[in-house]
Amino acid sequence: MGIITNRDKVLEIYKEAKENKWVLPCFCSENLTTTEAILAATKEYGDSCGISNLPIIIAITCQYDHRTQAAYYTHTRRWDIGLKLFIQDLKILTEKGTPYENLRVMIHLDHIQFDDDKELLDWDMSKFSSIMFDASKLSFEENIKRTKEFVKNKGQIIVVEGACDEIVDASGAEKSELTTAEKAKKYFDETGVDIIVANLGTEHRASARDLKYYGSYARKIKGEIGVNICLHGTSSVPRSQIDKLIEDGVCKVNIWTALERDSSPELLKEMVKNASKIGGAKAVDELVELEMLNSDCKTEERANLDFFTTEYRQNIIYNEMKKVVKAYLEIWYI
Numbered sequence: 001m002g003i004i005t006n007r008d009k010v011l012e013i014y015k016e017a018k019e020n021k022w023v024l025p026c027f028c029s030e031n032l033t034t035t036e037a038i039l040a041a042t043k044e045y046g047d048s049c050g051i052s053n054l055p056i057i058i059a060i061t062c063q064y065d066h067r068t069q070a071a072y073y074t075h076t077r078r079w080d081i082g083l084k085l086f087i088q089d090l091k092i093l094t095e096k097g098t099p100y101e102n103l104r105v106m107i108h109l110d111h112i113q114f115d116d117d118k119e120l121l122d123w124d125m126s127k128f129s130s131i132m133f134d135a136s137k138l139s140f141e142e143n144i145k146r147t148k149e150f151v152k153n154k155g156q157i158i159v160v161e162g163a164c165d166e167i168v169d170a171s172g173a174e175k176s177e178l179t180t181a182e183k184a185k186k187y188f189d190e191t192g193v194d195i196i197v198a199n200l201g202t203e204h205r206a207s208a209r210d211l212k213y214y215g216s217y218a219r220k221i222k223g224e225i226g227v228n229i230c231l232h233g234t235s236s237v238p239r240s241q242i243d244k245l246i247e248d249g250v251c252k253v254n255i256w257t258a259l260e261r262d263s264s265p266e267l268l269k270e271m272v273k274n275a276s277k278i279g280g281a282k283a284v285d286e287l288v289e290l291e292m293l294n295s296d297c298k299t300e301e302r303a304n305l306d307f308f309t310t311e312y313r314q315n316i317i318y319n320e321m322k323k324v325v326k327a328y329l330e331i332w333y334i
């Protein structure tokens with residue numbers, strides 16, 4: 001099946017998802033390890049429920065200043081090079097003869113800034129399945145104007161997700177108002193976007209687990225615009241709040257923070273446990289001396305190729321990320 005970018009085909013998948021009561025999961029990636037973990041988890045989960053062609057959305061941000069993921073995809077830190085690598089990785093991983101050939105993979109451009117990402121907005125949009133056009137830092141009226149303009153120019157080629165309201169960053173002090181049904185309807189009708197991102201109480205990059213998602217607001221929005229809401233910032237929302245999203249009008253959820261946040265502790269533990277094999281006895285002695293490790297880590301084992309490679313570290317991350325992805329798939333693909 002490979003990558004599906006044709007607008008009508010992408011919309012067909014959204015239609016099928018609604019009929020099946022699926023919420024389409026969209027995971028962001030900023031490196032090949034994450035990209036592969038998302039594909040592998042989707043394939044394994046699909047196989048376990050007898051669906052070999054599960055749809056999956058893989059996303060990347062470009063010049064979004066909260067996280068420039070395409071730039072992180074390469075150590076050149078060039079978003080354009082990173083974005084090309086990301087597309088290429090997905091193409092190669094999903095072509096015929098690969099383990100992921102049957103998956104229906106959609107590429108989403110996330111938080112594309114109307115100003116900072118101007119250069120990308122001139123690229124051929126038919127390479128991508130959907131785009132979040134983000135003008136949410138402007139006033140509401142100006143946001144509508146810019147988004148409407150984009151829909152007019154590119155909306156025939158690509159599925160457009162519009163940012164009706166800003167989703168705040170948990171690290172900042174700013175708070176913004178929840179999106180009302182009236183506001184959502186006005187934005188949806190006037191811009192002509194396919195999907196809207198509403199502020200439903202969630203936050204980006206939050207590390208706490210006590211965030212509240214306001215389903216009642218979502219249900220009111222659904223009453224005005226149908227099942228066309230995309231939810232962002234759910235990494236810190238308790239699972240019990242996000243298991244019936246489809247009933248609230250949510251058709252797509254974007255996730256990233258949880259992948260990185262929940263895989264790192266395992267890497268840390270494994271590296272401490274295997275400190276000698278990773279860094280050698282001398283490095284461990286130094287850390288014990290500094291009281292950063294205790295003497296239990298002094299196993300006197302020699303540095304070992306099976307432990308000191310990048311592959312060793314990436315493999316731990318890969319396996320943990322797969323678990324995170326699968327846990328979400330279990331909620332949204334029933």
Ligand SMILES: [Zn+2]
Pocket residue numbers: 111167204232233254
């Ligand atoms: Zn977001």
